[in-house]
Amino acid sequence: MVLAYIVAAGMSKIGRREESSREIVAEAFEEVTTVVDPRDIEAVYVGVQSEVYEHQIMYGALVAEALGLLPREAYRVEACAAAGALALHTAVMAVKSGLVDVALAVGVEKMTAKPTEVVTDALMAASDIVDQLSGVTIPAHYAMVARRYMYLYGATEEDLCEVAVKNHKHALDNPKAHFKKAVSVEECLKSKPVATPLKLLDSAPISDGAAVAVVASERAARRYTDAPVKVLASTVATDTLSISQRDDIVWPTAVWEAAQRAYRQAGLAPSHIQVAEVHDAFTINEILMYEALGFAKRGEGYKLVREGQTYIGGKIPVNPSGGLKARGHPIGATGLAQIYELYLQLTGRAGRRNTGAEVAMAVNEGGVNSTAVVHILAI
């Protein structure tokens, strides 16, 4: 099978940034220029969520201009918070098709220039218009999912908070994370309500940031490194925009479907995955991911984190970067921030977060699990 390879990855510091998208992207890109000569890059695919934050579209040309890559082929892909991984998927397709030898996947979002209510409204555009007009925000959607899950399986608010405690702990060792602050279950339980039962510390923050990955064909990869990261699988699946149209709101069908296809593409099973970065936009979602990816049985995902199995050093470390919760969630950049972490993990560059993993999985989703993008990487 023809494979694509990741030969370099970069990420800006995530958090509340003064700079514009152009500058934040340039910061992430600088990290890959120590490995790849920018003149080698033939195409640029950019994941961005919204034009609202900077009153800007045309991010393809904007990024190519900011990185000195004009007049390359460059365009934006869109799937709300799955845009970053979709940019990687597009780069992988371009390379595997043989059209280009070296492509750059970019994810960026500059959100904090706008107040929370404007961001909330921009994010709501990812849900069905009927839900939007009914005033159901994204946190409110996840709150309904959390309530239903707790009712069906007996998970508690403490269990949800355990995800936040773990991810904040992991981020303590991530110098580029939005939050470097440990939190306890008690602090999480007492944090302010966002959409009950979800609280501030169950939620990913509003962040600025960018991440990039250079994808190369086998022939080109050899120019840069003897040990490139292999992209064993890159899949996309979809589900209804409105969760009201789903038979079962606690089963993320798109994630399950994309993961099943990814396992088939890679010829692997859940037990082969040694580290994962998953989409913990709200703590409940990380628990749903454990089940949909096959790390836990249905209805038992919360027990994995309760037993400490998803910490670094546990059976299957999840979100060693700190995840969306603590590394931060600059929407369009998140999918590639996950890939950046896995690139560091697989090449042994994650410092105190190193897991020694040789096979890794990334799951990025947009809307309320309406688009799921899964990658399996290996060294």
Ligand SMILES: CC(C)(COP(=O)(O)OP(=O)(O)OC[C@H]1O[C@@H](n2cnc3c(N)ncnc32)[C@H](O)[C@@H]1OP(=O)(O)O)[C@@H](O)C(=O)NCCC(=O)NCCS
């Ligand atoms: C949770 C949320 C509503 C909080 O926004 P807010 O109430 O306006 O909070 P503020 O930005 O005023 O921040 C208040 C304080 O809480 C902190 N904070 C904000 N969000 C936080 C979070 N998610 N976790 C931990 N701390 C957070 C801020 O750093 C700030 O701390 P400080 O007072 O020490 O500076 C907002 O972050 C949010 O909407 N998150 C979800 C985003 C989302 O839906 N993403 C898409 C998912 S796919």
